[in-house]
Amino acid sequence: MSRVNEMERKVTKFGNSLGITMTDALKQIGLDLGDTVQIDVNQTNGEIIIKKANKVSLPDGVSPDFLDTLSEIMSEYDQTLKGLKDR
Known part of the structure; x- marks a missing residue:
């Protein structure tokens, strides 16, 4: 205890x-x-x-730059992605 x-x-x-x-x-x-x-x-x-804080590590072969780029794209196309979700 x-x-x-x-x-x-x-x-x-x-x-x-x-x-x-x-x-x-x-x-x-x-x-x-x-x-x-x-x-x-x-x-x-x-x-x-x-x-x-929980420490999260990236899988082998995934660079931090990839996540930064992915985040930028998701922000840029947020409304489009939400529209696709509702189809």
């Missing part, structure tokens, strides 16, 4: 931003400098959930 460690921190100013320090909490879930996180905000109850 997982154990929840409660921590209390003060919101401080970092440059032009507000933030909190939580190095120990991040280390507990295996996060380190440069890692990507997913942040879910529930405005109703004031809850913020920070999770490790």
Whole structure:
């Protein structure tokens, strides 16, 4: 069973931003400098959930340039593709 460690921190100013320090909490879930996180905000109850982002790797032979090009084409032909879907 997982154990929840409660921590209390003060919101401080970092440059032009507000933030909190939580190095120990991040280390507990295996996060380190440069890692990507997913942040879910529930405005109703004031809850913020920070999770490790799922790392997705491209299959062998698929370059990042291909995905960039595919994304551009899908954006350019968005309405056409939606029209084909409804046929």
